Amino acid sequence: MNRLRRPATAGFAALAACLSAQAFGGWTLPEAVTPVAEDTAHVHNLFMLIASTLFFVVLALVLYSVFTHRKSKGYKAATFTGPKGGKQVFFTLAPFAGLLFIDYVIFGIPAYHAVLAYEDTKTNADMVVKVTGSQWKWQYEYPADNVKFVSVLTTPQEQIHNQQPKGENYLLEVDNAVVLPVGKKIRFITTSTDVIHSWWVPAFGVKRDAIPGFLREFWATIEKPGIYRGQCAELCGKDHGFMPVVVKAVPEEEFRKWIDEQKAVQVAAAESAGKEWTKDELMAHGKEVYEKTCAACHKPDGSGMPPAFPALAGSKIATGPYVDSDGHLVKDGHLDRVLNGKTGTAMQAFRETLSDADIASVVTYERNSFGNKTGDAVQPAVVKKMR
Amino acid sequence: MTATTIEGHDSHHHGHPAGFTRWLVTTNHKDIGTMYLIFAFVMLLTGGAMILMVRAELFMPGLQVVKPELFNQLITLHGLIMVFGAAMPAATGLANWMLPMVIGAPDMALPRLNNWSFWILPPAAVLLVIPFILGLAGVGTGGADTGWTMYAPLSIQAGWGMDFTIFAVHMLGMSSILASINVIVTIVNMRAPGMTMWKMPLFAWGFLLTAILLIFIMPVLAGGVTMMLMDRHFGTHFFNAAGGGDPVLWQHIFWFMGHPEVYVLLLPIAGVVPHIISCFSRKDTFGYKAQVWSMIAIAGLSIIVWAHHMFTSGMSTGGQLYFMYSTMLISLPLAVLFYCWISTFWRGSISLETPMLFALGFVVFFGWGGLTGLVLADAAADAQYHNAYFLVAHFHYALYPTPVMGAMAAAVYYWLPKWTGHMYNESLGKLHFWLVAIGFNLTFIPQFMLGLAGMPRRIPDYALQFSDLNMLSSIGAFILGASHLVFLLVVVQAARGGKKAESRAWEGAQGLEWTVPSPAPYHTFDEQPQFGATTR
Ligand code: HEM
Ligand SMILES: [Cu+2]
Numbered sequence: 001m002n003r004l005r006r007p008a009t010a011g012f013a014a015l016a017a018c019l020s021a022q023a024f025g026g027w028t029l030p031e032a033v034t035p036v037a038e039d040t041a042h043v044h045n046l047f048m049l050i051a052s053t054l055f056f057v058v059l060a061l062v063l064y065s066v067f068t069h070r071k072s073k074g075y076k077a078a079t080f081t082g083p084k085g086g087k088q089v090f091f092t093l094a095p096f097a098g099l100l101f102i103d104y105v106i107f108g109i110p111a112y113h114a115v116l117a118y119e120d121t122k123t124n125a126d127m128v129v130k131v132t133g134s135q136w137k138w139q140y141e142y143p144a145d146n147v148k149f150v151s152v153l154t155t156p157q158e159q160i161h162n163q164q165p166k167g168e169n170y171l172l173e174v175d176n177a178v179v180l181p182v183g184k185k186i187r188f189i190t191t192s193t194d195v196i197h198s199w200w201v202p203a204f205g206v207k208r209d210a211i212p213g214f215l216r217e218f219w220a221t222i223e224k225p226g227i228y229r230g231q232c233a234e235l236c237g238k239d240h241g242f243m244p245v246v247v248k249a250v251p252e253e254e255f256r257k258w259i260d261e262q263k264a265v266q267v268a269a270a271e272s273a274g275k276e277w278t279k280d281e282l283m284a285h286g287k288e289v290y291e292k293t294c295a296a297c298h299k300p301d302g303s304g305m306p307p308a309f310p311a312l313a314g315s316k317i318a319t320g321p322y323v324d325s326d327g328h329l330v331k332d333g334h335l336d337r338v339l340n341g342k343t344g345t346a347m348q349a350f351r352e353t354l355s356d357a358d359i360a361s362v363v364t365y366e367r368n369s370f371g372n373k374t375g376d377a378v379q380p381a382v383v384k385k386m387r
Numbered sequence: 388m389t390a391t392t393i394e395g396h397d398s399h400h401h402g403h404p405a406g407f408t409r410w411l412v413t414t415n416h417k418d419i420g421t422m423y424l425i426f427a428f429v430m431l432l433t434g435g436a437m438i439l440m441v442r443a444e445l446f447m448p449g450l451q452v453v454k455p456e457l458f459n460q461l462i463t464l465h466g467l468i469m470v471f472g473a474a475m476p477a478a479t480g481l482a483n484w485m486l487p488m489v490i491g492a493p494d495m496a497l498p499r500l501n502n503w504s505f506w507i508l509p510p511a512a513v514l515l516v517i518p519f520i521l522g523l524a525g526v527g528t529g530g531a532d533t534g535w536t537m538y539a540p541l542s543i544q545a546g547w548g549m550d551f552t553i554f555a556v557h558m559l560g561m562s563s564i565l566a567s568i569n570v571i572v573t574i575v576n577m578r579a580p581g582m583t584m585w586k587m588p589l590f591a592w593g594f595l596l597t598a599i600l601l602i603f604i605m606p607v608l609a610g611g612v613t614m615m616l617m618d619r620h621f622g623t624h625f626f627n628a629a630g631g632g633d634p635v636l637w638q639h640i641f642w643f644m645g646h647p648e649v650y651v652l653l654l655p656i657a658g659v660v661p662h663i664i665s666c667f668s669r670k671d672t673f674g675y676k677a678q679v680w681s682m683i684a685i686a687g688l689s690i691i692v693w694a695h696h697m698f699t700s701g702m703s704t705g706g707q708l709y710f711m712y713s714t715m716l717i718s719l720p721l722a723v724l725f726y727c728w729i730s731t732f733w734r735g736s737i738s739l740e741t742p743m744l745f746a747l748g749f750v751v752f753f754g755w756g757g758l759t760g761l762v763l764a765d766a767a768a769d770a771q772y773h774n775a776y777f778l779v780a781h782f783h784y785a786l787y788p789t790p791v792m793g794a795m796a797a798a799v800y801y802w803l804p805k806w807t808g809h810m811y812n813e814s815l816g817k818l819h820f821w822l823v824a825i826g827f828n829l830t831f832i833p834q835f836m837l838g839l840a841g842m843p844r845r846i847p848d849y850a851l852q853f854s855d856l857n858m859l860s861s862i863g864a865f866i867l868g869a870s871h872l873v874f875l876l877v878v879v880q881a882a883r884g885g886k887k888a889e890s891r892a893w894e895g896a897q898g899l900e901w902t903v904p905s906p907a908p909y910h911t912f913d914e915q916p917q918f919g920a921t922t923r
Contacts, residue, residue, distance in 0.1 A: 029771055029839050040768045044839075047762040055755055062729060062751065069668070069737050077670045077736040082677075092674075092726065099722050103715040107765060111711060114767035119704045160848060162449040170448065171850045195541040196634060198699060198774060202841035207699050207770040211635065212540060213628020216701040229850075233699075233774040233843040235534045237541060238455045241846030308456075308528050308546055343629070344544050344619075 030202045033228070033249075034220045037205025039114045043107065050102060118206070121217040125187040129180070132353075133190070133197030133210035133232065135346050136239035136296065139353050140178050147262040150353050151176045152292060153242045160242075172229040175292075177246040181255035185221045194341075194348045195237060201230035201245055209234055222249040237346060239296055273356040273380035279364065282377055286365025289358045294366075297346060302370030309346065313370035322363070322378070329386045335378070338363055339386065351387060356380040411506075414498030415909065416483045419505050421806075423480030426508055428795065428875070430472030433516070435868055438465040442864040445857050450848055458847035459532035460519055460548070466535025467552070470648065471559045472512055474790035478655040479504075479566050481798055482594045484806065486570065488900035488907065489588045491579025491916040496572040504565035511558035518548035534845060536645070539626035539637040543618050550619065553612045560605040567598035579899065581918035585679075588898060589672065592679050593658020596686040597651050603690060604644040604651075611640035635700050642693035649785060650689040653753075654682055656793030657724055660746050662898065663801050664728055667743035668735025669895040674727040681720035681727075688717045698769040707766040714764040721757055725750065740893070741816030745797035748824055749788045756784030759835075774845075777838025780831045787827060796823070796874065803881050804888030808906035811881035815873060822870035829863025 027048055032038045069075045083092045130141040141148040151174045158164040160171075167173070180186055190199055192210040200207040208216045222228075232243035250258070291300060297309040304311035312318045322335035329336050338359055341349035350359060360380040367374040410418060441461050444452040453461065483501065487494055495501045515530075522529025528546025531537070542549055574595050578587065615637070617623040624630025626637045657678075665672045672678070695714045698707060728750055737743070759781040763772050772778050796819070803811050833856040838844075842853045849857065888905040899916055900907070 026836060027839060030841055036767065036770075040771050043765060043768050044762065044771070051758040051761065055758055058725075058729070058754065059751060061733075062747065065729075065733050065735075066737055066739065066747065069732070069734050071669070071736040071738040075734075075736050077668065078734040079670070080673070080730075080734075081671045082674050092677075095722055095726055096719065099718060103718060103761070104712070107761070108712065108715065111765045111767060112708065114765070115704060115707050115711070118767045118770075119707075160450055162451065166448060166851060169850070171848060195544065196538055200770075200774075200841075200843065202771065205771055207773060209700050211628075211700070213634070214701070230841065231843050231846070235459070235538070235541065235845045238459065238532075240459075241455065241843075241848050305456075343627075346544060 029205075032203060032205055033222055033224045033226070034204045034206070035223075036114070036118055036220065037203060039110070039117065040205045043110055043114065047107065050106065118218070121187050121219045124185055125219065126184040127181075128187045128189060129178070131188055131190045131199050131210065133192040133199065133236070133243075134348055134353060135194050135237050136232075136243045137293075137353070138178075138199070138232075138243070138245060140176075142259065142262075145259050145263060147259060147266060149176050149262070150293075151178065151246070153244055155242075169229070171242065172231070172244045172246065174244055174246045177227070177248045179248045179250060179255060179258045180222060181252045182222050182225050182249050184252070185219055187217060187219050190216050190218075193352065194346065196234050197232050197236045197243065198234035199230075199245060200233040201228050201247055203228045204230075204247075207233060222247075225249050225251060269355055269357060273360075273384060276381075277357070277360070277377070277379060279368075279377040282361040282364040283368060284361075285357065286361035286363070287369075289354065289362040290365050290369075293350070293354070294362065302366070302372075312366050313372065315372075318366050319372050319374055323382070323386070327385075334363055334367065335359075335383065335386060339383075356383040356387075359383045412502065414494070414502050416487050416495045416498070416501065417806075417907065417909065419495075419501050420480050420482075420484030422505055423476050423483055423508075424795075424799070426505075426512075427473050427477035427480055430468050430476065430512065431791065431795065432871060434465045434468035434473055435871060437461045437468070439864060439868050441465065442861040444847055445849070446861040447858065448849055448851055448854055453847070455847045456529065456532065457522075459534075459845070460522065460530040462845055463531050463534055464516065464519055467515060467531075467555075468512075469786070470535065470652070471556070472508075472515070474652045474786065474794070475559075475563060476508060477790050477794040478594075478597070478652070479563070481655065481659065481794055482566070482570055485802060485900060486573060486591060486594060487577070488805075488903070488911055489590050489898050490574065490577065490582060491899045491912055491918055492573060492577035493910060493912045493915075495569050496577055497569045500565055501569050504562045504569065507558050507562040507565070511555045511562065514551050514555040514558070518546075518551045522548065536641055537612075537615070537637075538641075539615065539618070539634045542615055542637075543626060550616070553616050556612050557609055560609045563601050564605050567601040570594050570598040571602075579912075579916050579918040585676070586918070588658075589661045589675070589678055589682075590658040592682055593655045596682050597654045600647050600651050600654070600686050600689065604647045607640060608644035611637065611644070614640075635697070638697050638700055639694065642696045643690070646693040646696065647686075647689040649782075650685055652786060652789050654686065656749065656789045656798075657682055657685075659793060659798045659801075660728060660749060661731060663742050663746040663797055664731045664750075666801070666893050666895040666897070667740060667746075668732035668737045670731060670735035671897075672727070673730035673733075674723075677723055678727050681723040684720040685717060685724075688713065688720070692717065695764055695766075695769075698766045699773050711764055711766040715761065718757065718761055725754060725757075740800075741811075741813060741820060742797045742801035744817065744820040745792050745800065745823075748820065749792045749797060752784055752788040752792070752827065756781060756786075756788065759784065772838060774843055775838035776834045776842045776844055779844050780834035780838060783831050783834075787831075792823060796820075799878065801893075802900075803878065804892035805900060805905050805907055807882045807885075808888055808904075809881045809885035810888050810892070811877050811885065815877045815880075819870055819873045819877060822866060822873060826863050826865075826867030826870055830860050830867055831863070833857070833860040833863070 029041045029044055032041045083089045128143055132139040137150050137152040139150045154173050154175050155171050159166045190208055190210040192212040194212060197210040198207055204220045206218045206220055208218045226249055228247045230245040232240060298304045298312050302312040317334050317337055321330050322333040324330050339351045341347045357380045360378045360383045363378045367376045440453060518527055519530030521527045528548055530548040531552040533542045533545055574591055614625040618625050624632040626632050626634050661672045692710060692714045694710045763769055800816055837853055837856045842849055890904045891901040892905055903911055
């Protein structure tokens, strides 16, 4: 037995370190900044208290019995096998009643109210934000202001592959954060273009899956300005771990200013789609779009990861015709594939997430890179017509 | 007295085949039980090795060991292999070995079927892992990478590893249905005279209820994966909203099987543990009837609470309230079980041999798993726990103590003398227990905290604030992995020799199985034993 004592002691020391690990985050949820998160934090803390009390009291009973009612100490076994007499009936019914009380009163009643509050997405909603999950990015839309944009991870591959030191917000940083006003009841609507994703910011205490073909709702009133970070919480394919959510909560006026800027950017983009682009412009912009949107699967050099993610270098689709002689979209041609995706695969439809100019340039780029030499310059106007 | 007749009888029995064919065509419940247990242990090591690769990757932030694609395959196979390959076969192995013996039957009721239900398993396991291995060698798209829950539409777009998985699930399901039929028929028809249902050992009750549950749920999963196969290859749209289907339908089908599955893993052990506790506290089991009724209640409730896995999928308010309150209800019969287990050793005359240590360890660790389930039931708070590491920790507190500590350790140590005729090495057994106790908690306590801090599950790389806890968890996992090798050593040693075991190997052991010699003869009861009031 003595031989075993040492590893056991070392282990318990490590366990004790774990249990008291305030340094590591501990047993509470992150600071709550919405009503639902506050509710949840309250329930959680109460629960931890009750559950650990129950657990340690029962554990103490077990240990007491195991050490005192010991055969080696000559303890003679009692013979009872069921409740007899008032005392035993009491001891049998009391835990039952206690648990009933904990379940349905201490937790049951607040849970009832919390569910009703959580589900109340419609009353007094001040604004709507639509969140669309895709492999592997989030698209945000403010329908009232006609603003929409895509948000993707910005942590460089070098950091992920340990060739560079990791930054402070490693894996929790994006190119376009969602900006939201504080103190407003925001109604979120989520959906997805391909598989199920789940939008989760722990400080908000809400999480609803983004399901293709369906709309799901939740709400949040952010009570404190700040930057809040979270991640996709439903396995959605190979880059599931690289789908962060970054929310910037700002005062109302600042939010309005930001919205106006976004509107201006979007108007400019729509205008530039109308003009004729040079091939160089298309190639330069196409490269940017490619690296942000396509390279994760098809690789920066277009070699792909066959068979799941086909190569674009020398691909029949990427070098074949995309409009036919009558000016119609070629089915399963290059442009069709980018606009409409391929069902049943990770290749999604980009018609909703990319602008005409983006699609035109990226298609141009793919047709003239990685050794592909079609010489084509696809104009945004053509894309617009094919939608 | 029965013993001598049996042994004399055995030697001139119709000569059974030896060598490999003995095992291939055997209809003997002990041979089949042994094969099930070995299979389960091999699968435990396989699934364990896979998750150790995952834990190695998660040891530090950044990608070091595996690519994200491979990571997803590893967690998927770990889940599927542990549930269908290790936990369920371990329980079935125990049922085969011990069920006839504890109810006084010469063998299982349907021996040929029994052979079949085992031999479906190894090919199914091969089907499950072969795409993964081919993938490592650069052939094909690798194993399924959808998580063991195989959520649509991710599973619809997955590579052909998914098709292999679907086929494997069909076979695994078939195997467990056949085994269940056998268990039910055996219990209903072959009890020793005098053993009424209400005098039957808890062991048999646990397996009876499990078998009934399996017959309820496995066909539903089989139907579900068939629909998935149709969606993948035959143009249907069961789970595709664009074609009029519903991705959430898959989740309902899956969890209708998946939730009761947890109790499929628990109930056999809930039947085994009272025997062990009562043996080593030299006291009759407390509240026999209360335990049986609780197990019946748990089995019944388990099939009406499945959607508590789907609170974040979106559900009507009424639906959320219903699934929340019905889930909480399960804590009541579970509490009764705990109460009975603790009352059984309360004021007993306790000694802490290895099986007892594992049984008590099961009670304590599973207790924490059960308690954390309580707060997960809260439909509103669930948003913070669901698909975070908190959940992973919670279900491992339920799933590790049950099949691994309960079936593969406590029960195996308890009956090992009966199986091999030898006592195992007690100090090594205790070492095994303490490695498990330390490794297990060190693995999963940090995971509770990771979840609360906001780390999602199934991610191959994580933000820097999660680093320290992940490192602790990985160290724990490696200790836990090593513990299984100690276990292997103890069992192999005992099988090869050691101190002779008496027929009643443990002083406090009760039950028909202890009335026959150790090792138990190849054909246990050629003469039907009588079940008296004293033998329980
Ligand atoms: C040997 C000890 C074990 C260790 C160290 C371990 C570790 C893990 C870890 C770290 C994950 C989470 C992966 C992730 O979501 O990122 C996981 C998932 C899982 N484990 Fe275990 N596990 C062990 C034993 C078991 C056992 C015995 C069972 C069941 C009987 C089991 C069933 C599962 C299931 C169902 C999942 C979910 C898989 C998925 O995400 O699809 N594990 N395990
Ligand atoms: Cu996602």
